[in-house]
Amino acid sequence: MKLEKDISLKPYNSFGIDVKAHQFISVQSKEELLEILKRFYASELFVLGGGSNMLLTQNIKKTVLHINLKGIEVVEDHTDYVLIKAHAGENWHDFVIYCLEHNFGGLENLSLIPGNVGTSPVQNIGAYGVELKDTMAYCETINRQTLSEKRFFTQDCQFGYRDSIFKSKFKNQYIITSVVFKLTKKNHQLHIDYGSIQTELKARGITSPTIQEVSKAIIGIRESKLPNPKEIGNSGSFFKNPIVDYKTLKAVQTDYPDVPYYEIDEKSMKIPAGWLIEKTGMKGYRKGDAGIHTKQALVLVNYGTASGKDIENLAKLVQKKVKNKFDIALETEVNVF
Ligand code: EPU
Numbered sequence: 001m002k003l004e005k006d007i008s009l010k011p012y013n014s015f016g017i018d019v020k021a022h023q024f025i026s027v028q029s030k031e032e033l034l035e036i037l038k039r040f041y042a043s044e045l046f047v048l049g050g051g052s053n054m055l056l057t058q059n060i061k062k063t064v065l066h067i068n069l070k071g072i073e074v075v076e077d078h079t080d081y082v083l084i085k086a087h088a089g090e091n092w093h094d095f096v097i098y099c100l101e102h103n104f105g106g107l108e109n110l111s112l113i114p115g116n117v118g119t120s121p122v123q124n125i126g127a128y129g130v131e132l133k134d135t136m137a138y139c140e141t142i143n144r145q146t147l148s149e150k151r152f153f154t155q156d157c158q159f160g161y162r163d164s165i166f167k168s169k170f171k172n173q174y175i176i177t178s179v180v181f182k183l184t185k186k187n188h189q190l191h192i193d194y195g196s197i198q199t200e201l202k203a204r205g206i207t208s209p210t211i212q213e214v215s216k217a218i219i220g221i222r223e224s225k226l227p228n229p230k231e232i233g234n235s236g237s238f239f240k241n242p243i244v245d246y247k248t249l250k251a252v253q254t255d256y257p258d259v260p261y262y263e264i265d266e267k268s269m270k271i272p273a274g275w276l277i278e279k280t281g282m283k284g285y286r287k288g289d290a291g292i293h294t295k296q297a298l299v300l301v302n303y304g305t306a307s308g309k310d311i312e313n314l315a316k317l318v319q320k321k322v323k324n325k326f327d328i329a330l331e332t333e334v335n336v337f
Contacts, residue, residue: 016233088118
């Protein structure tokens with residue numbers, strides 16, 4: 001563990017934004033983490049996980065604490081299922097692949113999501129009809145003030161759409177050190193109702209898929225519409241899909257009778273933000289190196305040298321256009337610093 005000074009955070013955020021960290025420490029074990037938490041006040045630290053859900057708009061004056069705890073282990077092995085633990089610094093997709101190689105089912109729909117395991121519960125990451133909360137058993141944390149360890153079971157986490165207690169009541173209060181999942185060893189429960197999965201499986205001539213085949217189909221879909229952060233800087237969906245009331249939906253339907261939406265309950269519906277942005281004409285828009293992805297308008301991209309402020313300004317422009325056209329406020333999904 002060494003303290004570095006004035007380093008670029010470009011390799012540590014998937015947007016590829018070149019800002020500096022005044023000080024930077026990467027911790028590889030719980031002991032190192034505890035040492036740092038003892039040494040610094042919580043307010044002096046900026047906690048960094050996989051850096052895949054953040055937009056950095058300025059140099060970080062605090063000490064950046066990079067959570068790089070590694071390791072995957074089966075903590076309980078039963079006839080039908082396992083409890084498997086991944087430490088916070090494990091890459092999410094690599095962990096999903098590890099599970100598939102061992103034929104552990106439950107995470108296949110979450111293939112290729114960027115980021116690390118440790119931040120997955122914060123966002124309750126989700127894709128193609130599955131969310132993290134569906135398979136998480138518990139996560140292990142350290143309280144940043146008291147340094148005591150606490151296990152949060154799924155029911156304690158107030159999971160919602162891209163939301164959890166770690167974003168609200170306990171924001172910045174805990175560091176997640178590992179996440180434990182309950183995954184099936186047999187009789188896997190497939191979630192393949194999502195329209196594009198069916199289409200993709202059919203195109204591959206697969207009628208009764210394995211979990212590995214579902215994962216491959218998901219990877220195929222994601223690769224066809226979402227930019228690879230290794231090639232083009234991005235943070236996945238920049239905005240959340242807005243949840244609107246019936247009156248707002250009706251107003252949109254007046255001009256666009258075929259607007260896609262998902263019913264949440266009889267009073268609220270989710271409209272895809274990507275669709276709304278596309279209808280403002282901004283899909284594929286580019287100013288300098290800040291742009292809106294050509295295949296999925298929900299994703300803002302850095303074509304190379306955009307600054308965090310360039311992306312932030314573009315996000316504000318998108319919000320303004322959607323507000324003016326549809327009277328719908330888009331909330332960012334990505335954390336802006
Ligand atoms: N759409 C458009 N134009 C676009 C993008 C989308 O018209 O530019 C329409 C599509 O045609 C479709 C609908 O919007 O009818 C939904 O599109 P898609 O299936 O691509 O999903 P999404 O609602 O845009 C959400 C998640 C994604 C996740 C996919 C698949 C959010 C904010 N985003 O996107 O998550 O991969 O569903 O489950 O909920 C992420 O969080 O980073 C992310 C990529």
